[in-house]
Amino acid sequence: MLTGYARYRKYKSAFMSALAVFCAILVVTPLGLILFHLLKQGFSSLDWNFFTQLPRPEPETGGGMANAIVGSLEIIGLAMALAIPVGVLGGIYLSEYGSEKINFWIRFGADILNGVPSIVWGMTASAIAVIPFHTKSAYAGALALGFIAVPLILRTTEEVLVLVPNSYREAAMALGIPRWKIIVHIILRTAMKGLVTGVLLATGRIAGETAPLIFTVLGNDYWNHNLAQPIAALPLQVYNYAKSAYEDQHQQAWAGALVLIFMVFLLSVGVRVIATSRKRN
């Protein structure tokens, strides 16, 4: 019953649909490959020791990356402690106070900063916090990662605050509530889930950064809780071990990469859980 032209359109539609499906699969294939490869290579080296022991000097086998895992958490925590106040307050300014002209330039600047290669941030942080103190340190690493997180948090904060309907601002204004209290108690509270999502995404982004840490943190084979000194970090340890000549260290590097990707994966799941709970409310 189909005329020639209708049949042609049907085939064209089927072809385009198939192409779209193929491209969609193509996008997630690398994720599957990476996970498969990491699990295959790294899972065997993942044992209790990996999470509890220090690295062992080269001829010995075994040991773990406990210091690097803790060091990474310390650096990331410090970086977020620097970046969250700056990013969130800047986002509040953009959404609630700034004039259109100023906002344009701040957004423009933040978008450029978002595109700055992370190694440049490493060099910047090094110039600020390594060279003057003559030592690499966790502080310098946190500064570098904080630089990366600030524009991300700034933009997501602005975006979620702008989504808060103006009618809530007006309602609060009409009650004679001071502006800053409206922002803290009404607007931030309404946008809280979006804010947390933005912060977690930024955390995931900086968790795996390696290049800035090479310039700033150096790495450490021992426990160090003095943040003004070089400290171990998971991405650095993976990088150093992957370059190593010893097979055992290669295995450890695979395991470290697996742990790293699992941390980012957990953050993504957290983001999803928060985002869907918003829909339910």
Place this chain on the structure above:
Amino acid sequence: MNPVITRKPFSMSDQAKPAADSSTVAPTPAPRPNPATTASTPTAKAEVAFDIQDLCVFYGKTQAIKNVHLQIPAMSVTAIIGPSGCGKSTALRALNRMHELTPGARHTGKILMKGEDLYASHVDATVVRRRVGMVFQKSNPFPTLSIAENVLVGLRLNGMRDKTFLNNRLEESLRMAALWDEVKDHLNRPGMSLSGGQQQRLCIARALAVRPEILLMDEPCSALDPIATAKVEELIHALKSQYTVVIVTHNMQQAARVSENTAFFYMGSLIEFGPTEQIFMNPKNPQTEAYVSGRFG
């Protein structure tokens, strides 16, 4: 400087209507005596809540309000009617300085509230808004707050912590908004869990909880069904013994039902102001007549 518009502590005895305060202020000049105002209330001369003198409001280059003179009587309901875009909402928002939130808004002229200039340089808009409450077209309870928190948010965020006072005020306000019986058993549910009509009454309760002296309503029933509308209208009737109410409405029957006085705006100008009955039955201006008889607008 000015002793009258200052941040007042919340009085525990409540209902301290500051009518007495105006003794400190020079008597209101009346640039255009309006016989209609007095005619509406047979018992002596009505007190004036707002004295609008030569008000012009601009948004950027467009003029939304043109040289309006209007005296809004206290303790009664004044309706503002007119076709869309005639400036009636702007006129209402100028009364608690809400129009200033629109970027590019500016104005000339004066608005005296019980004799005090609302726009004097030392007057804080936040304080004005605490005294002049507002209910909006679309109900807008805060989504993260419970019913009780919504009602009390204005008091709490202005520093009131006394638990018994807050509890009393919660019940009083919800009763005034005719919502108490419907929500008293689940005050901790989210404000958004209520129906549309209930949400609007919740917003009225929220506005009343800070005990403003004047209540502005911007088309409060336009998103409600007839039953919910009837409830809100009953509420407005009940409020006028204690409050000055200014209501903008699209619905002329509603204006006729709830108000004592009606102002008709057209193209940013006040065309006619007088007792509601006179505006609807015997309008003096042919434009008013054309609008209320449904020939345009």
